[in-house]
Amino acid sequence: MAIRPLDDRVVIEPLEAEEKTKGGIVLPDAAKEKPTKGKVISVGDGKLLDSGKRAAMLVKKGDMVLYGKYAGTEITVDKKDYLILKENDILAKID
Numbered sequence: 001m002a003i004r005p006l007d008d009r010v011v012i013e014p015l016e017a018e019e020k021t022k023g024g025i026v027l028p029d030a031a032k033e034k035p036t037k038g039k040v041i042s043v044g045d046g047k048l049l050d051s052g053k054r055a056a057m058l059v060k061k062g063d064m065v066l067y068g069k070y071a072g073t074e075i076t077v078d079k080k081d082y083l084i085l086k087e088n089d090i091l092a093k094i095d
Contacts, residue, residue: 071083
């Protein structure tokens with residue numbers, strides 16, 4: 001099933017949380033932080049402006065991005081977790 005977001009929304013596949021610390025300590029599930037990095041799966045057409053035109057999206061499919069820890073709405077489709085959020089909830093693109 002394909003997910004097509006509307007307006008200025010973006011579908012992101014979150015990357016897995018770290019299993020170990022940099023020092024090699026294995027983290028239990030309760031201690032893992034929510035992921036804040038992910039891959040853009042799909043983007044909407046852009047925000048509808050007062051002029052009737054659409055604003056260009058700054059991210060595209062395949063971009064790696066950083067987003068706020070509690071941003072967006074979590075969904076599950078075909079047993080995979082995704083996050084739908086507005087483009088302005090994305091903090092940065094990773095090059």
